[in-house]
Amino acid sequence: MSSILVVVEQREGKLNRVSLETLAAGQALAADTGWTLEAAVVGNGVSGVAGEIAGQKLARVYAIESAKLEPYTPDAFAAALKQLLETKQPKLVLMPHTYQVRDFIPKLATSLGRTVISDCIAYKKDGDKLVFTRQMFQGKLAADVSFTCDAPWFVTFQNGAFRADKVEAGASAAAIETVNPAIADGVIRNRPQEVFKEAKQAVDLTQADIIVSVGRGIKEQKNVELAKQLAEALGGEIAASRPICDAGWLPMDRQIGSSGQTVAPKLYLALGISGAIQHIVGMKGSRAIVAINKDSEAPIFEIADYAVVGNLFDIVPPLIEEVKKAKG
């Protein structure tokens, strides 16, 4: 019987919620293919997470336990999962496209002579063939990609591609099978230290109702002032895409995107932001998105509610005036 294996992510015994999105994808794929859905959780002391996952609609949960799996290393995770895959032989292996998965899944797939179709946003079933949709060229184009090798087929899904609240609960708890992989001495070469947060974050952008965010289109550091004035007029916070923070034009704690904060304000006003995937994942949940960009093909317009194709330096000054007028 063919099966789909979803590998969920946990940190310190807590489920990373993005894993539920991947489970939702797995349930949809299982319904479309008729394949059995199973899940696995990897770590040391993961029975709690395994139990939580077992409540969902799936056939079985593998709790892959070893003292060598904590803290996370790509060597141990790849070794442990390789053993499980060789025994259980699932056809399809799904994971969320997190920084941790990105760190070990290419190694795991390569060790089995296979490949990963990474950062997918959807799938299609074309007859017997599964095709996975992913963004390319920073989101300007989409590609339908298929596997041209034997199973197992590895797929990672982008944050937000499926809805966690669509996960169906099971009629009864699924069986949990504990697996103790053999990880020989010397397999683990990296010695990771404690995870830490840099300076205490001064601003919590997740609490802001209005965010004015700047991207490369702002051109020079001194122009950031203009965006700040607009943010101030609107009573919102200033934020930026990664290149602006990399350049030091705004502090790192103002960064929106996969490596920064994830926000969902009432209004997200994007100035000169092209809309690379890494930025979009941090703001696409915003209730209203306004994009001002001179490039009519900028991917940000794909998700904008209101769009202005034009020079932000022409539009922002009168916009500040109009906002001030409206606010009296």
Add this chain to the structure above:
Amino acid sequence: MKILVCMKQVPQKDAPLKLNESGAWIREDVSYEVNEPDAYALEEALRQKEKHGGEVVVITSGPTRAGQVLREALAKGADRAIHLEDNAFVGLDAFNTARAFAEAIKDEKFDLIFTGLQSDDYGYAQTGVVLAELLGWPHATIIMQIEKTDGGIQVKRELEAGYFQFVDMPLPAVLTIQSGINKLRYATLIGIKQAKNKPLRKVTLAEVQAVLGPNLQKIEKLYVPQKTKNTEFLQGPAAEVAKQLVEKLRNEVRVL
């Protein structure tokens, strides 16, 4: 330290892209630039060499045009370059690209291999890690800092949501470098002049063909994504657009 930097030429960020006849790739008559994270990877390699001595070698694969990335790297201070030159390299998946690189450097002894954390065109974020696995080396991804230690290196990994982690690891190793790890330098005039006399080794497809297999994945179709949102485009003179937008913010978004 002897460091190899894997670099890629990608279409410029604001280049308008058109599909080619196959419908599975773009028309290649666009402007190109170096993949941004790769530029940071090169800069980091140059800084490590300045601190610890050694050699910086840059490698790319792609048609003749891709050589521009190598010339720029040599002008910035890389010591020599390797160009896997053939149009066919553009269509290789991460597995095959890594195999081609591994084959091209099989007679070399590097301490470190850097790649950018992902490319701006495919965005697979895999080639560096696949290369590490093929070489049997340890790796670490999304690196924001590298320090030499007695037994190897200590790197700072970027995790999600503002978290970081230091990792000690032995050499040789593969690291994928995050944008913003350092400040990029510009090539100097003298650097550009010197670059012309630096060694650039060309590797043909035939030289690495034996290690390549069929691609394990295939782009069936490339297309402009379907809009999922009803976007309202505001048009007119700037002052007029500003008025319209404020009206929307007041009456529809209701934030004013």
